[in-house]
Amino acid sequence: MLETVDLCVSYGAVKALNGMNLVVPRGEVTAVIGANGAGKSTLMRTLAGLVTPQSGKVLFDGVSISGHKPEDIVRNGMALVPEGRSTIPELTVEENLRLGGLWRNKSDRGASKNVVFDLFPILGERASMRADTLSGGERQQLAIGRALMSNPKCLLLDEPSLGLAPLIVTQILELVSRLAKETNLAVLLVEQNAVTALRVATTGVVLNLGEVVKSGPAAEISSDEELRHAYLGY
Amino acid sequence: MSNVKNLRTFPGNRLVWHAVIVGIVWLLLLLLNNNIDPLYSSYLALIAMYATAMFGMTILVGLSGQVSLGNGALMAVGGYVFALTSMNWQTVPVFGWQWNAVWSMVFAGLGGILIGGVVGGLAARLKGPYLAGLTLGLAVGVPAIANRFPELLGGENGLMLTVPYPNGGYAAAAVVSPDPAGDLATGAATDPGLDPNAVAGDDQYAELDLSGFDQGDGAGTEIAPGDLISEGDLLTQDDLLTEEDLLGAGDLGTDGADPGVDVGTDLGTDLGADPTTGVDSGLIDGFDSGFIIERWQASMAIAVACLVAFAALNLIRGRQGRVWKAVRDDPIAAAVVGISPSGSKVSAFVISSLFAALAGAVFAQILSFIGPGAFGLGLSLSLLVGIVLGGRASLLGAILGALIIVWLPELVNGLSGGRGWPDQITNNAPNLLYGLLVVAVVLAAPGGITGTIRSWIDKARGKTRSPLS
Amino acid sequence: MTNFLDYLLGGFSNGAVIALMALALVLVWRSTRMINFAQVGQAMFTTYIALTVQQSTGNWLLALVVAMGAGLILGTIVFFLVIRPVKNSDTTGAIIATFGVLIALQAAAGMIWGGDPEGFIPPVSNAGLEFAGRVWPISLYDILVWTVTAALVVGLTLLFTKTSLGLSMRASAFNPEVARLSGVRVNRMLITGWALAGATGAIGGVLIAPVASISPNSFDILLVFAFTAAVIGGLDSLIGAVTFGIGTGLVISLVSGYTDASNAPVVALVLLTVNLLLKPDGVFGHHGARSV
Numbered sequence: 001m002l003e004t005v006d007l008c009v010s011y012g013a014v015k016a017l018n019g020m021n022l023v024v025p026r027g028e029v030t031a032v033i034g035a036n037g038a039g040k041s042t043l044m045r046t047l048a049g050l051v052t053p054q055s056g057k058v059l060f061d062g063v064s065i066s067g068h069k070p071e072d073i074v075r076n077g078m079a080l081v082p083e084g085r086s087t088i089p090e091l092t093v094e095e096n097l098r099l100g101g102l103w104r105n106k107s108d109r110g111a112s113k114n115v116v117f118d119l120f121p122i123l124g125e126r127a128s129m130r131a132d133t134l135s136g137g138e139r140q141q142l143a144i145g146r147a148l149m150s151n152p153k154c155l156l157l158d159e160p161s162l163g164l165a166p167l168i169v170t171q172i173l174e175l176v177s178r179l180a181k182e183t184n185l186a187v188l189l190v191e192q193n194a195v196t197a198l199r200v201a202t203t204g205v206v207l208n209l210g211e212v213v214k215s216g217p218a219a220e221i222s223s224d225e226e227l228r229h230a231y232l233g234y
Numbered sequence: 235m236s237n238v239k240n241l242r243t244f245p246g247n248r249l250v251w252h253a254v255i256v257g258i259v260w261l262l263l264l265l266l267n268n269n270i271d272p273l274y275s276s277y278l279a280l281i282a283m284y285a286t287a288m289f290g291m292t293i294l295v296g297l298s299g300q301v302s303l304g305n306g307a308l309m310a311v312g313g314y315v316f317a318l319t320s321m322n323w324q325t326v327p328v329f330g331w332q333w334n335a336v337w338s339m340v341f342a343g344l345g346g347i348l349i350g351g352v353v354g355g356l357a358a359r360l361k362g363p364y365l366a367g368l369t370l371g372l373a374v375g376v377p378a379i380a381n382r383f384p385e386l387l388g389g390e391n392g393l394m395l396t397v398p399y400p401n402g403g404y405a406a407a408a409v410v411s412p413d414p415a416g417d418l419a420t421g422a423a424t425d426p427g428l429d430p431n432a433v434a435g436d437d438q439y440a441e442l443d444l445s446g447f448d449q450g451d452g453a454g455t456e457i458a459p460g461d462l463i464s465e466g467d468l469l470t471q472d473d474l475l476t477e478e479d480l481l482g483a484g485d486l487g488t489d490g491a492d493p494g495v496d497v498g499t500d501l502g503t504d505l506g507a508d509p510t511t512g513v514d515s516g517l518i519d520g521f522d523s524g525f526i527i528e529r530w531q532a533s534m535a536i537a538v539a540c541l542v543a544f545a546a547l548n549l550i551r552g553r554q555g556r557v558w559k560a561v562r563d564d565p566i567a568a569a570v571v572g573i574s575p576s577g578s579k580v581s582a583f584v585i586s587s588l589f590a591a592l593a594g595a596v597f598a599q600i601l602s603f604i605g606p607g608a609f610g611l612g613l614s615l616s617l618l619v620g621i622v623l624g625g626r627a628s629l630l631g632a633i634l635g636a637l638i639i640v641w642l643p644e645l646v647n648g649l650s651g652g653r654g655w656p657d658q659i660t661n662n663a664p665n666l667l668y669g670l671l672v673v674a675v676v677l678a679a680p681g682g683i684t685g686t687i688r689s690w691i692d693k694a695r696g697k698t699r700s701p702l703s
Numbered sequence: 704m705t706n707f708l709d710y711l712l713g714g715f716s717n718g719a720v721i722a723l724m725a726l727a728l729v730l731v732w733r734s735t736r737m738i739n740f741a742q743v744g745q746a747m748f749t750t751y752i753a754l755t756v757q758q759s760t761g762n763w764l765l766a767l768v769v770a771m772g773a774g775l776i777l778g779t780i781v782f783f784l785v786i787r788p789v790k791n792s793d794t795t796g797a798i799i800a801t802f803g804v805l806i807a808l809q810a811a812a813g814m815i816w817g818g819d820p821e822g823f824i825p826p827v828s829n830a831g832l833e834f835a836g837r838v839w840p841i842s843l844y845d846i847l848v849w850t851v852t853a854a855l856v857v858g859l860t861l862l863f864t865k866t867s868l869g870l871s872m873r874a875s876a877f878n879p880e881v882a883r884l885s886g887v888r889v890n891r892m893l894i895t896g897w898a899l900a901g902a903t904g905a906i907g908g909v910l911i912a913p914v915a916s917i918s919p920n921s922f923d924i925l926l927v928f929a930f931t932a933a934v935i936g937g938l939d940s941l942i943g944a945v946t947f948g949i950g951t952g953l954v955i956s957l958v959s960g961y962t963d964a965s966n967a968p969v970v971a972l973v974l975l976t977v978n979l980l981l982k983p984d985g986v987f988g989h990h991g992a993r994s995v
Contacts, residue, residue: 048884074886082884088877091870099874099885102867150886301798360979363738366798367930368979370740374927375972381965611923615806622799662813669807676788676796676803 001026001186002047002078002154007056009039009046009210016042018210019056024154029177029187031201031218033194034231039210040190041083044158047188048080049073060154075103079147083158086143089132093123096131096142100149109149116145119175137168144176154186161193169193173200194232198222206231252547260540264533272528277644279528279600281636282535284620287593288632289539289546290586291617296627297555298582299562301362304353304369305590306614307376308346312591313598313609314380315345317393335599339538342595343588350587357583358576373614377606393604535596542589546629549585558582559627619668622675625684634683642667710960711953716845718952719852723907724929725936725944726859727900732938733876734896737789740801741781743922743929744808745901746908749773750917751816753909754823763826770905778901782894812919820921825913848910855903856945863941872896924968928955931975 002024009017016039024030032040045051047058049070058066065073070080079100087096097116101109117124120141126134131142140160147155157176161169173189177200180187191197198204204221206213208231214221221227263282267275287309294300320338353372357365380387387393549555557578560568565575598604620639625631643664650660679686724743731739739745753770757763781804788796827843863869874882875892882889908922915921932951936943951974955967 050880050883070883071886071888074884080884082880086881086884088874088881090877091873095870098867099870099882099887101886102871103886146885295795299795301795303802356976356980362794362798364934364979366740366802367738367934368975370930371927371968371972371975374924375968378965378968382963382969615802618799618802619806622803658817659814661818662810665806665810666814669803669805669810672803672806673784673800676793676800677784680788680793680796 034207100146284636290589309594310609312594316595346591354583625682714953714956718949722948741804750908774905820916823912
């Protein structure tokens, strides 16, 4: 579904991604893990179109989308849930969700909204309240919900665990994993919290200083002690 | 090697170096002033005056990054304080000296510091557009205040100013001396006028025909040839003699051939005998070969501009300049290293207000007049335009800005005069150009003229630097 | 008592125009987090255009419509001139650029139409209405002004709260990155904000024209009043702009009536200062106006 070929991204003289090759298939969760500064967020922002790569390609459904604008990439079916506060606190829950699918027609939007409310019932309860009344975990659900409103074929999750209690994180990620399998969604998950990520993922990719160190089945990666010590800090 | 290091880091040496630079420039300007046509001197005076205010803008807008439209209003403050103090306190001796322009300027400066402190204190808490809006209100509101107190501040029509020209300079020109050798005519029409090359004590200097001038005693007593004018006599600007008078027929009459003299007005408060001692104190020393008002205005403006430039240079290239820039570029980081962002913003405001007030005082002296019309929104906008076009963070840019402001309208007038453009076009063309240039500069060359040249130089040297630094 | 009523009602009409200008400022702020100091210059320019139309066709409504169109276009043009420095994070430069546009517009108007004040012919009577045997200080024209202003405010509020366009614009203002990631064409939303602001300001300018004679500098004071009203109301708030626009108009009218017209700018300055000191976010505002 999503593929990068020799992707290179630099910020000035600093090489954030150095020839990265990645494959994200449909129907499963692929986790990219690594320490801080490994290049994970850069990867996500580049895939979503917020950052332009120096060289290399990003292929979505076989078509190159390098250099495309984020708003076009979303409309083509790839949605990013960015790191940190990515809901708009001044808008209501319902408005935040509606925003995610504004460019779609009303009935499609309605269908997606129902899916989101099924997945995250609390959002349905709080639909008319402002987003800043939600807790951290609820806001993360809202952010994911908004991304889902665009009916994506590929979902990018950038560090969803940041600032959230482990239990909540696990809940959310398991929901996402279930969604991936049930709807044939490609999910790329980027995480510092390798344990949780590897638990829900099918494939694990270890990133260090902009390069892929190892990639393979998640179980393999989490049982590789040397790897964990060297790159994941545990 | 260590000597070079000392030169760079030791503040005392830097001060000396700056003084030398400014001193040289001052000298050159004075030389220029004395050798050009007085018409150009008046332009020089205006340029120097605007430059003084611009130096403040360099610090406020360039280094401290605060877009303020208030400096026109602060010039008004300085101008009004100067006018009021020099008009009403003229005979107050301060430390034994007669009140004169310098003291009025000091007070104008103090006024600027005070108001600048108040405004700066308010402004320090505000971000960009709010600050601009508040100072916009100031620019529009302060002239309105002048209308509020017509008795004190002269209302819409403003106040006429008696410029306290330095004593002794021109007064000598009105010397009516005894003529011991008797070789000069007394009041005859063939009076050849004063010999500009004569020196004090030399009985060659002839008398002027002062008929029509009275002694200011209220009784209309005329001055007769042979009357002595004592040093304590104050002459007002209206009595000013210009070069033409001295070299001409010496006739201070109304034939219109001698511009610069207002006949019929009194020669000041006391003529003839010194009221205290009853004695004519005799001749005034120092023979002024020609007091040219435009030259005096220019040299006064240049003096103020150079002093201010010296202060500005030291501030900008010293620690304070770095502090201002640090707060401008990253206030949080600055706070972390112990610099108070609001304190730095206030200091920038105060300094720029001081400079603006001094410029306003100079302006008042050049115009001999102060009124709200001259200090409206247009003035503040001009200052902003000048600093942006010349280069925001550079003193040289300030000078260039002043040049542009004064010279561009003249250029346009010159162009249009030749082609017969209607007034509508000529009067508005400079502003249209200013507006378009400002936008162009911000879009393409944010550093203004000096900033762009600096980046070319840097590029040639292979360095990279933000054009706004 | 009659005086008070006079001033009050006069203040309402002035206030309506200030409200419209303040609305325009708020529209620009909401979309791009900037103050467009050239707003009144744009309004002045489009009002001159309307004047020309009215003088040649005699049709006030047409003049108004043309002014609105010109306002949309001019707003878009100024946006493109001013937005680039913002993109390069030169916010100081952006502020300066808006002043540059203001200066240029005033000069251009002076060149095209001359500096002498011109007057508009109002479409409906400017004279006081007669009712119950006396002449009231309200005229048909005043009612027109209030109606148009109210309609505009209601329309804009509905646009922002009920429509997808409005939601896109609000999202683009609050968080442009998230908006883009949601598929919103943010740049178009910014342009729309500026265009709407231009049209709103144009309407305000045309409405005030019959009451005040226009000249290139006559709108300067309006900028101060509108800015004051917008800031006090909270730059994010349409309601605030309108409320305090009318409020400012009332205060100015009362002050001018009871004391002296030249006090008006000073009063505005005082109001602005007090507000910025005490509650820089304005009465209805949210975000920070203060710096570190």
